[in-house]
Amino acid sequence: RLQRTPIKLQCFALDPVSSAKENIGYIVLDLRAVQEKKQAPKWYPLLSNKYTKFKSEIQVGVVLETDSKALVDGFKAKEAPPREGKASTFLSGLDPKSIVPVLNEEEGYHQIGPAEYCRDYFVLSVTIAFATQLEQLVPTTMKLPERQPEFFFYYSLLGNDVTNEPFTDLINPNFEPERASVRIRSTADVLQVYLCAQSKLQIHLCCGDQSLGSTEIPLSGLLKKGNVEIDHHPLAIEGAFVLIPPNRAKQKLPQLPLDMAPTIGVSVILQRESLSAQPLIPLNAPTEPKEPQEKVLSPISGKREVVQQRSQNVPSQADHSSSTEDEATESEVESLKFEKGMKVKKKADNGPVAASQPNPVGASSSSEPVSAQKIVIPAASHHFCFSIDLRSIRGVEVGFPINCILRYSYPFFGSAAPIMTSPPVEVRKNMEVFLPQSYCAFDFATIPHQLQDTFFRLPLLVELWHKDKTAKDLLLGLARLQLSNVLASEKTRFLGGNGEQCWRQTCNETVSVTAAQGSGNRIAELSYAITLEDYGLVKMQEVLVSDSSQCVGAGQQRHDHHTQSRCAPENHPEPRETLEYKAALELEMWKEMQEDIFENQLKKKEMAHMQALAEEWKKRDREREALVKKKVAEYTVLEEQLQKTLRDLDKRERQLFSAESEIQRVKKELQAEHERNLQELQDSVRRAREECAHQVELERSKIKQLEEDKLRLQQQLYEAENKHKILEKEFQQYKEQQSSKPE
Template sequence: MAAKTDQLLIVVSILEGRHFPKSPRLGLLVQASFDGEQLATDPAEHREQPQFNTELAWELDRRTLHQHRLQRTPIKLQCFTVDSVSRKRESVGYIVLDLRSVQEVKQEPRWFPLLSSKYTKQRPALLLNLLLENDTKTAEPSPDRFKARKAPPRQGSPTVTELLTEKLEAVLIPDQGYHQVGPADQCRDMFVLSVTVAFATKLEQLISSTMKLSAEGSEFFFYYSLLGNDITSEPFHNLLSPDFEPERASVRIRSSKQTLQAFLSRQPSLQIHLCCGTQSLGSTDVRLSALSEVQVDLDCKAATVEGAFVLQPPRRIKQTLGAFPADLQPTVGVAISLRREEAPAKPLGNKGSGLQTHRAPSPSAPPAEQRPRNPSPVRQPPDSSPPAAPPLSPHTESEAESLLEERQRGGDRVGPAAEDLELPVQPQSRPEAAAEGGASSVSVSAPKVSIPSSAHHYCFSLDLRSLRNLVLTHPVAAMLRYSYPFFGSAAPIMTNPPVELQRNMEVSLPQSYCAFDFAALPQQLQDTFLRVPLVVELWHRDSTSRDQLIGRASVQLSTLLSSERSRSLGSTGEQSWRQTHQDRVSVVQSHRPTEKVAELSYVATLEDLGLVKAREVVISDSSQNEFVAPPPPSSHPAAPVSPAAPPVVLPAPTPPRDTLEYRKALELELWKEEQEDLFDHQLRKKELSHMQALAEEWRRRDREREALVKKKEVEYNLLEEQLQKTLSDLEKREKQLVEAELQTQRLQRELRAEHELTLRELQESGRRLRQDCDHRVALEKDKVRLMEEERARLLQQITDAECRYKQLEKEFQVYREQQSSRPEFRLQSDLNLLTLEKVELERKLESTTKSKLHYKQQWGRALKELARFKQREQENAMTRLKKQQAELEAMRLRFLAAEEKDAVRQDRQELDDIRNELNRLKQQEVARGPAPSLFDSAPSPGVNESADEHLSRLLEERDTLLRTGVYSHEDRIIAELSRQIQDAMRDRDNR
């Protein structure tokens, strides 16, 4: 088993179709698309069963194939009809192929119906085969492929490299009969390129076991194309021992030596096909580039490439045949030569094609005629060829062939009727004397033919009555012609004289009745009528030019067998059966079978005259060399052959023994005995020769049967090996599927366990995050509680300060009352003391204000830190807690801001009260006025300094609150601080 490669080919074989309606103007085309790449077949004939025989392939690796299978990428086939004139395409239907069904093992082709087909009456379908092949073109070169090497450079010819890079083509010069390769100024030499198909062996290996070895009406021939000329060999019928004349096809080429070598080095291989009817059974490639590699001086000697090349069957047939053993490979002998033409020879054959065909002479065969070349390898039968004769049984066929050999050796001609009647030749048992008076013209030594007792005597008559409905615009001198070799003669039957047929008229045909008497087996008659129709040709006879074939009409004789039978009495009083059928058939053009030309009316009659009486029919030795029974076809019904007349016996004279008559009679008797002995000797020799021919024929048939048996044994062995290989592959595949299923189950279990583990990890991580968040929230609550306690402590200090302030105020009131009663110096000392106390109180108030600002700064930093912490918490928290955290944070910020605003408002109010009180005290002191000896009229520097410190403290307090980010200029506390700053600045300016 070949090793698997990474590169693969997806091959879609489009073989044929079915259930398509016939349409001569249209062609069928199949376009396949896969992964954005489109491939298409060549247009095929739009008939009921179109033949495509095309393979479409895509390259890809195993990984890409696996991805396409997972994605379920389809292979879509679209069938189109193509108009041969306008080139317009129309969709017929489509087919979608599943890529997962493509396997590497060979499968039988399957029929796929077209979806959304526009043909609703029938359901068209295509025969497709899907295969996955290893792409070995990159791994190793194929052994049956040859790589054309460049022609080696020659001394003194530096233009060979340039010629290899140029585009060289063979241009036909019709008026000169040769092809020109290269520029005209450089083409000075004339060369002759010849291809000879000499022999072929083991061709029966190309036929599968389901195909008959010799199909009825089929011919085997070789086909190839040489410089655009299609060439076919002489047809042959026996594949076991192919007997055909070697044919040499030559083309004349005008070029130079270097140009021609460069042209041949780049030519593709010459493909030689073995064809049967309309299909190719096998082909081989012969490299034309090998002629350029042969180191031969063409001026002195011809360059030749020859050998026996192996014929390879097509891919779809090769799958059923398998590989050929080394000793049973079908081969064809081909020789290709290239030589210089010494003298300019005159072109032979068709001057316009530049092709010359020569066939090897045969001493026993007449010179072959030049057959028309078809532009395609599909071989069509000639227009004027008669229908094929019915098949013969093996025994009767060997006897007929031995008769044919005897006829060729003795100069006799056996008519076709003898072969169709299956008449074995038997030697005559005793000689018979000739009748007097020339009653019989048959020689005494002539052999006799014995008609089988089971054969029936038939009389077939055909009356071609009229022609009508001519489509052609010009009148036609109509003449009908047909032949049916089964009736005993291959000579054509014609209506004469021609009749003038014009458009939209009907004419009767003169002398168109013809009857045939023949003997045949009923089964043989039925098989022949069912298989071989009677083809009637319509000819136009022109006195100034050659006859022209207008069309053909096919008369199906099988309808005559299904018609009603009527009983009648023959001329001898015997009972017979008659069947008559009357019909009109269409005359169609030969090159366009769907175009109707005219209509033909006919009447066909078949009479069964009963069994042929057992008798011996004598073969004549006359110049015509025809059988006496059955008679040749004539223009009127012929009577059945009567048995041979009995010999006439003359009465013996009664003279005495010594008379002259007695002696003459005695001499006559002696002569008759001598002739009888001589006749017996000749009969024994003829019998011996016949027996030898029969033995040789039996030996030949035995060899054929042995070859067929050997071939079938090889085929069966190959099929058995393929079956065993398929069974082993299936077992391996089943094991692989079981292993893959176990692997899949294991992977499912692993994935399930991994999923459960991941789920538990996610739950655990969520629980940890929840606990972490709860812990952090508790910490934040503790911090808030501590802040509340600090706030309560500060509030208590403020309360204590207020109490002390009230106490001081009371003391001040007491002092003021006492001052009013004390002397003046005592008042001065008290004033100084009070000033010192005031300074101390202002210092304490300043320290208290600074500690308050410090607290506010710490509180701002705490807010900033809290904001940053909240931001980090918001980034790390889970998605489901973000909304709650955001709401909680917003509520906390609003609460803190409200509390801060309340605290600052209360502090500010207390400060305002203290300042108002101090201002009131100052105003009272100013109102009383200081002592002249102690106070001066100028403002004291202490007052100015306290005002500046108050102003700087207000500015610092406002800036601190703004830097926290909690307050803005629109808040009430900031606006109040700004107003106080403006008042302080205005008071300082006033002083």
Template sequence: MSKTDQLLIVVSILEGRQFPKSPRLSLVVQASFDGEQLATDPAEHSEQPHFSTELAWELDRRTLHQHRLQRTPIKLQCFAIDSVSKKKESVGYIVLDLRSVQEVKQDPRWYPLLSSKYTKQRPALFLSMALESDTKPSDPSPDRFKAKKAPPRQGSPAVTADQLEATLIQDQGYHQVGPADHCGDMFVLSVTVAFATKLEQLIPSTLKLSAEGSGFFFYYSLLGNDITSEPFHNLLSPDFEPERASVRIRSSKQILQTFLSQQPSLQVYLCCGTHSLGSTDVSLSALAAVSVDLQNKAATVEGAFILQPPKRTKQALPALPPDLQPTVGVAVTLRREDVTPQSLGNKEGSGPPTHSVPPPSLPPAAPRRPRSSSPVHNPPPPPPPRPPSLPPPSSHTESEAESLLEELQRGEEQAGQLEAADLEVQAGASSVSVSAPKVSIPPSAHHYCFSLDLRSLGHLSLTHPIAVTLRYSYQFFGSAAPIMTNPPVELQRNMEASLPQSYCAFDFAALPQQLQDTFLRVPLVVEVWHRDSTSRDQLIGRASIQLSHLLSSERSRLRASSGEQSWRQTHQDRIPVVAAPAKVAELSYVATLEDLGPVKAREVIVSDSSQDQPAVPKQPPSHPAAPNHTVPPLGPLAPRDTLEYRTALELELWKEEQEDLFDDQLRKKELSHMQALAEEWRRRDREREALVKKKEVEYNVLEEQLQKTLSDLEKREKQLAEAELETQRLQRELRAEHDLTQRELQESSRRLQQDCDHRATLERDKVRLMEEDRARLLQQIADGESRYKQLEREFQVCREQQNIRPEFRLQSEINLLTLEKVELERKLETTTKSKLHYKQQWGRALKELARFKQREQENAMTRLKKQQAELEAMRLRYLATEQKEAVSQDRQELDDIKNQLNRLKQQEDRLGPASSQCGPAPAQSVNESADEHLSRLLEERDTLLRTGVYTHQDRIIAELNRQIQDAMTDREEL
């Protein structure tokens, strides 16, 4: 992943407004996104609190796209924290939409708090959101941690960052890093471009390469020196010898490591003429590690790095699967000059950490035809310009296949010249040396065999039995296909089951440090699935196998079949199967790792002799010379026997022979040309097939994307249709529910009106009956008064006759009067009890009226009901007034009776000793009558107060209190 793919979501919380002022409290804004929570520093709880805090989350573009599709929110929650009790209380929250975040900086704006605690005010926060590129490296390592500069030691000056520059010493042919008095060691920094694969994936369909003048080559810059590899002309199977470029550096270990930690990554470009087809970054952080021992070992960064197309053509290329990614094999080595590469081979197993890359092994470089080691006097061609400043490719109408074939044809024409050109650098001009005799770089990859045996599964915490199937995959072993156990095993609670067919072994090649880094960083996750024939498969939980335990286990030595020595490490453990947030089961496993030794490297033979000289073409023989002696004519010779004839015959025979030779050469040339044409035709046919396959892959990827988009659109349309139907159904249900509620309210109102009318009728009937009882009681009181008056008259007559009658007669009359008095008291008691019963009934009626009034006030819905309640209250006051008047009349009558009884008592006192025997009885009855009257008044007052209609300030209650005081006073006098 490139650095530009790393992004930061930055939320700036500046200030707030309309918050109430509270000195004891402080405000904290807590933001949560994707399960990660960040919080601001506490701010003063004032009207305008100032936060001035930026909260950021790191993610890549693919994850951002997924969050936008899932509409993942950013929730900001504001808390008020008490400084004394440390109690945290929520004030409100804000939900931010992730889809509105743009890479363009936006102005902040006010966001009001939702569900705010402060209802009288509307507090708000001043926020802004932005999407920024993450400029720090995508793979941070502890080596990039920069501590504070230590103070300089005594006797040695401190080395500043400005002094850490590579200065070329031309006369001695090396670069110097740091002060001269601190540079006592000589180091060699080497960069090797070993191989390349899948380079045709970097060629977009719109790019034409026929206009360029050379083949394909790799370019990089090493300490300011431009390095280019030898050109090659076949992208399908790049055939070039590994080339090593080395520079000599004079420095010390600490200064050189500090210098390398400040250097950017080494960028390697794939170029064609002036066009940059792709590039990759090789991090040099491992070379600057403090733990590297450069005295006896070499620091190495090697691997197959993925070539990324430039930004202008990246949009034209589809996304490729991992097995079709274009890669280039690069090895960067830093060693002391006196440490030879041969001595480093024995210590490879304990070397420095290497850079981890996706492909697990380094394929060896393909051998090439040896070059001539004789010096060439032709000047070397100038290096091409730097790829970052290359002009953009011009648009052409020819297809990609035609441009490639034209480029390859032009490369074949110039192959002779490129074979003759040798890159030699003068020793005094630069310290960069490109090794002319090509040597193969022995790969440091080892052959490993990893096996995993899932033994058993037990301690199930689920209550129901499950059919268990285990599944896992680990792409580092070279296969992305999942490994599954089959058939499913039934597992019940508190039992342990063995897993069938759970052993699997992987053979792969990898770098030792790469294997160690991957095992330490990436665990092997085993998924436990419940497979049911009646429903879909259900994920029960996951178990993480930490492969780092395998690296720390004891190593045992083995002897391989080939006679080489190998190592084996075995680890056995039981790990929990976790389903958030609890443990589900336990898995028992045995893991084994076998190191079968380094991978065999393919050697490239380098010839020290010069190239075969071109054969000198056959020259036709010269004409046969004339003989030195002449044959004298012996006589007339035949025309065929003459010397001229023989010479002409030999000439003709020579001509025929030369013609046959020429025809033979023509046939051989024709055959060779036909073979070359056939080979070229087959090569171009293979290229066409490769291009067609590439196009098919691109079209298949685009078709899959289109099908996925169409399926997403169909799903979204279905979801929208279902949502619309659901909305219509909910509207109908809500409308029906509203109508039903309306009808129920109307029916309830009607029933309540009828109930109120019925209750009012009942109360009227009760009032009428009470009035009748009151009239009857008044009549009884009147009769009692008349009888009392008659008795009084009779008493007067008796008192008048007492003066003339004897005492016996007077005693009898007194007895008669006593009996009448008892009868009157009995009637009075009956009347009092009737009156008390009436008062109780009256109190209940008042309570019912009070409850009715309260219910009417609570459920009053119209003004008419209120008026009725007021009329009813006025009617009750009227009744109370009448009752008060009746009570006052009763009191007056009782006062009269009391006066009469007092007079009777005085008369009895004057009668003398003769009448003393019958005197105490009337006095005792009077006292009892006074106590009964007092208790009746107290009961009346308490009854009226319990109804809730009257209070102590009402007139009737005040009158009853006064009568109670008078009765108590009279009782004390008696």
């Protein structure tokens, strides 16, 4: 109740023949008014009623019950679990590929593992909660069906094909979160082995028989080996997963940024069936036959469980729309739903708030004084309901803890009395505190132009007071609430109590609280929500206001037929007192009233048609804007890729230029070295040739000298031989001479 979370209860019409489900309307229940004691049920009118001609209502009783643990239903013998030795031996020889879930149709569960060992019951559930940016999955070249295409999510859970309710809008996908559950009979260890073998759960976004994108959710981390947490509380894998288009590599699709990537919110929960089967109400509480809240997904019928969650587009005014009889709740103004038989009650912490402005919707008073003052309402006035909810205050920087109350007054709403939060709450530094009894609503009638002009000119001043029991209250700061911001917010349509079309605008903001004394520095931040509801033209033209400034509707006015006495003879009545004049006057008044009703009906039809055209134009504009955003994102990614390619090309060009310069330098060096080597080689060859030629000359001169020496020696030899011959000849002669001489 502190978080002010409402309950949105939707009503459907179910066709028993075709099982078609049709949304009729919804109601919003406020949890803050719920008490622990049983109260009488109330009738609530359906909002967004499909059958506008009928004032459909639903009777609902809400009570707050204390949760208590269920008592044990007596002693009951259970089957003895298998011995640990056998179980460990069985697990050690278990092949993960051989574990296959087997359907038991009679008892409605899947058996995973041998039945003699696996006897515990579990519930595995998958919930698809939300989806965003799904239009990014539709390529520009893909042709969707000519008729309104239907999209849905598909996945397989233990061999069961599961699809959710189809939806038609990819930009703002509106589908009910659905939970698909299956019962499993197994053990924690065998289930852990099976989940590790079944690596991932694939979820596809489909259009017809074509998959636009898919994501994979790993199941191996759901149940870890030796983990005993599943015996105490459910195990869950929750988060937002990115949908990837099929064949991204083949299509060469660019990678989208994370904030524009198509995502899907999925929750996978595994728990023991004993945990999920615990009752949420005490056993001594009166019980009534109710439909089971959870629908287990049967493998045969394929039923799904629709989980009602808080709608994101519920206006903040719906948090306070339900009336309550509790006087201790926060200050409020009950919305006037009917033209007759209701009183306006404005309750604040310091007492009732007076309203000097006339109430446009009929309200009656049990006793009306004769001297009551009449206020004529202009024909162009609208019935407005303005609500203010001062939610929380945080970031207080005053140097000491304060007992905080907020106080404001806005006479334009018809009340000059100040509105204050109560009781005071203690606020310290670096903490955020939600303010109690901080909601108040005002019903008034005025011209729309005057409302806009006042909201733009006069901001709402909210005073921050420190309430001290021992000293005088201290004004700490002021916050300026610019009420004109609510006029710029988007309008949403809803139906009033009489089936008329009404409009609602809501604005949630945070403003700074500036110091009341000193330099005007920020001392705190105030979060608030304001809502403006336009119930259309006022049906009454005058109301009566008593001395206590209580708003009294003209529809329940009791016209005083006591006329002033006049001195006129009875035989000659006044012309205005004749029956003919009264009948003619009533006829003219009836004609004027019918003309006003007809004009109002035409204006309402015109407004309805204009609003329908505006909604259709806004829808198509949003589609065009989403398409343009998608194109811009694609072009941005392509531009980034092109810029990266250009940078790479520039870098490569610089590298090539540097390499070419290096090559040219090396070439020049090699050329110079080659020329130098060639010159050195030529010089070496020349020197070698010269040396060779010189050596040849030397050798030739040596040969010539040798030949000359040879000739000389040959000549000497010849001369020596001749001389030898002569000497030998002479010796022979001498010898002959000696031999011829006698001894």
